Amino acid sequence: MVERMNGIEFHYPSLEDKEQIRHYYRKYKGRSCENTFANVYLWAKHYESRYAVIEDTIVFKNEARGEPSFSFPVGEEDAVRRAVEFLRAYVSGQGADLRFYCVTREEFDLLESWWPGRYTIEYDRDAADYVYEREKLATLSGKKLHGKRNHINRFQQTHENWSYETLDDGNVEDCFQMALTWRNQNGCDDDPEKNAELCVAMNALRLYKELELTGGVLKVDGQVVAFCVGEPVGTDTFVVHVEKALAEVDGAYPMINQQFVIRECEGYQYVNREEDMGLEGLRQAKLSYKPAFLVEKGTVTKSNLMKASASEA
Secondary structure: OEEEEOOEEEEOOOHHHHHHHHHHHOOOOOOOOOOOHHHHHHHHHHHOEEEEEEOOEEEEEEOOOOOOEEEOOEOOHHHHHHHHHHHHHHHHHOOOOOOEEEEEHHHHHHHHHHOOOOEEEEEOHHHOEEEEEHHHHHHOOOHHHHHHHHHHHHHHHHOOOEEEEEOOOOOHHHHHHHHHHHHHHOOHHHOHHHHHHHHHHHHHHHOOOOOOOEEEEEEEOOEEEEEEEEEEEOOOEEEEEEEEEOOOOOOHHHHHHHHHHHHHOOOOOEEEOOOOOOOHHHHHHHHOOOOOEEEOEEEEEEOHHHHHHHHHO
């Protein structure tokens, strides 16, 4: 489906669009998990996200919640400013206010430097990405991560016949079967968000070569008990998009986490393990690994002062 806006065409990303989208994401200097091709491709239909090239930047339009909002343009700084001005003129012509989603602090600082006081941001803690030092995830050194080392030691003692493999055509089908088991154990049919998450995981496996994703597979006695899939974001960070493990295999999650980082993330300074979605158990699990920092993101709208000035005028 194509949507036209002042001569600009918005459409769902396809595999044929990979190089065009990556051309712009190579210019991205941040670490937000949203700005990778696989992420926008896999989630586009769920969030009704279509993209267009505007003023030599890439912009996504999201209508999942009814009110249209845009991703912050990605491109060279001068082009980003022109794209914001284009979008502002467009929505103004529609009698609406400009709205951006998943805006980082650095991106909001740019808006503030260009138009002081015109916009305001409301950060969403549930959407903040957890970013870790790759070396610490690999070694789990230090007193604060002592418990994680214990989990891994216990896993290795309990499951002497464990193995790690890089995702490939020889094990991807076994990962599919494990994902179906995970689905049955986690009530995906009764939870739309969990079901969407599982669909993304399955499509990531199905298209791992086309999307140029890197994956890791953990086995016990030759059976898959965990897998994860990810890709780089920016120049120094690797983002893990999908991680699934069987709950009955104690220690499978910390084990796949560590082994994947050791085997597949060498050369990167940071590992982004995405957000917690406000789920308390997931939040505590992510905090327990002691992130180096969070990538905070929020929704940007026109400030109330600017709205008041406009109405008075």
